[in-house]
Amino acid sequence: MNQLNVPLSRRGFIGAAGAVGGALALAACGGKSTPPGAGAGPTASGAGTAYNGPNVTLAFWNGWTGADGDYAKQMVSKFNSETKNVKVNMNVFQWADFFQKMPAAVTSGNGPDIAVMHIDAIPTQAAQRVIVPIDAVANSLKLNQGDYAEAVWQGGIYQEKRYGIPIDVHCLGLFYNKDLFEKAGLNADKPPTNKDEYMDALDKLKSKGIQGSWVSPFQFTGGLMYQSLLWQFGGELFNEDVTKATWDSEAGVAALTWMTDLVKNGYSPKNVGQDADYVALKNSRNALNWQGIWQVNEVTKLTTAKIGLAELPKIGDKGGVWGNSHQFVLPRTQGSDQNKVEASAYFVNWFTQNSADWAKSGKVPAVEKQAESSEFTSIEGLQPFAKEVPDVHFPPAVAGISDAMTAMYDAVNAAVLGKSDPASALRSAANKASQILTQNKKKYG
Structure with a gap:
């Protein structure tokens, strides 16, 4: 279900506030239930800079309606054209719909392989075991705290485990x-x-x-x-x-x-x-x-x-x-497909390494060296926001x-x-x- 033509809602950048923390996000799995395949999270033995496994198709969900969705669609198309053994199918929903569908889809074993959430949504979804810790994936990508502003780096961590890989700051x-x-x-x-x-x-x-x-x-x-x-x-x-x-x-x-x-x-x-x-x-x-x-x-x-x-x-x-910040997350799936995990890590790495292209949708790259690159600094109007990143505060990870x-x-x-x-x-x-x-x-x- 692709809704890229739905008009952009400014309020969509945080998502539906009540849906993230309240009944809408929890209706499908309720309380402290454990969806199928609840384990410690994926492993990622590959480096993330390449994927050499068999052909896989990854389902990618996000709430990027409007202009940012158009840029994401272009990036996914470019990735698919460059990567013969990985195909990404992107579904875009209004954020409120996203948080209604995600728990039910994960519980039934029909959730996506990759998704994007805002920082303030991650703790609730982690507590409900809708998404899994991805420290192994972050390690395989060699993510370094020194490459990010402190708030951005900490934003994807809940209860001392990493659940989100930073994409941007808005x-x-x-x-x-x-x-x-x-x-x-x-x-x-x-x-x-x-x-x-x-x-x-x-x-x-x-x-x-x-x-x-x-x-x-x-x-x-x-x-x-x-x-x-x-x-x-x-x-x-x-x-x-x-x-x-x-x-x-x-x-x-x-x-x-x-x-x-x-x-x-x-x-x-x-x-x-x-x-x-x-x-x-x-x-x-x-x-x-x-x-x-x-x-x-x-x-x-x-x-x-x-x-x-x-x-x-x-x-x-x-x-x-x-x-706030968009971050990649991995929803919980039934069983563990190592090829999909490694292909997902490769897609995440590719997307974040091309954050200057994503920034054209109106974002600051999460990685500081990308925010300092000529590709980003040449984009009209975004420099004042990049200068503010050291003073940015995010919602607490609760x-x-x-x-x-x-x-x-x-x-x-x-x-x-x-x-x-x-x-x-x-x-x-x-x-x-x-x-x-x-x-x-x-x-x-």
């Missing part, structure tokens, strides 16, 4: 409307880099009747903006062992208050609709938008407005950028984490819409999330 950046900057007398080649510069730009824009920084009350992009600010103000989403939500800290309240003050002081409309902040940017009504890398390809092709791209400004004292995160997104929504003050909204949400974490500990172990 994160927030600053999108700004150069036409509006010029209208307000601002230098269109010098976007704000800190709080003072940001507020100065907003005041100049406001003097020209422009509400310059629209604040979204939704997860995309308000919830992602809030997380970035939380880290910039020195806060954390959870305590060290992820047993308690801590976003109601002083730093967390300061971060959300800064966002709500943008609304109160007239720098943003009071009720911004879903994606309206981004649409307004393109229509020269919003000047500054904390937006995801997945929009780069569109804005660089706009003819109606000139959109600049930059690193997020540091509103706080620290670097902090929301991000099963069911998306359930707890939903409470935080609800708090951001309530505060930005003026239904609650930031401190009360965050406190209530943190208490709810902490209860969810306790429940999930019992559910997943």
Whole structure:
């Protein structure tokens, strides 16, 4: 079932938050059940740089709908044309459908040989034994921690075992409307880099009747903006062992208050609709938008407005950028086909070694030397995002984490819409999330 023509959803970059950690992902296998063939994971005796075994066909599942799916389809076609003894058949689903189908398919023995997931999905799927540890595959590919940013490398690890092989990083950046900057007398080649510069730009824009920084009350992009600010103000989403939500800290309240003050002081409309902040940017009504890398390809092709791209400004004292990562995983299968394991390792190695091609879909290669290559640096618009990678934070590697995160997104929504003050909204949400974490500990172990 190929759905490459389904329009790209911005919210698809994390996947269906509830589906990953909740009932949708678990309905097929429930509780702590063990699907067929539950073992320690595959072995991979080959080096991963070649496959010399018999002809095999690999089923490859992912949620890359839209433009990124088109690039993946091109890469798979290229791989198939170059590799005579391995054929990859790619099926693409909406992320919510992906997480509905995967557990049932694995349990029935009809799961794919290779799949792609986001970092925040991996722990839940690992806890449910839908995917298997792949340390042997990572070792056969000679993956080296020094080749990745720390957060990227650690992102594929759950309970001290590697379940994911990093492909890319996708994160927030600053999108700004150069036409509006010029209208307000601002230098269109010098976007704000800190709080003072940001507020100065907003005041100049406001003097020209422009509400310059629209604040979204939704997860995309308000919830992602809030997380970035939380880290910039020195806060954390959870305590060290992820047993308690801590976003109601002083730093967390300061971060959300800064966002709500943008609304109160007239720098943003009071009720911004879903994606309206981004649409307004393109229509020269919003000047500054904390937006995801997945929009780069569109804005660089706009003819109606000139959109600049930059690193997020540091509103706080620290670097902090929301991000996520696609990673290859191996679903559990009935029995163990060593040829398929080694062919899968070869495909994973081939794909990740060609990450500069994949980056054209709007991603930063996970391997740092690839992000520094001329193939990548020549791609228009992506350099600010690559520079941010050292400051990127990922969700913690805890099963069911998306359930707890939903409470935080609800708090951001309530505060930005003026239904609650930031401190009360965050406190209530943190208490709810902490209860969810306790429940999930019992559910997943």
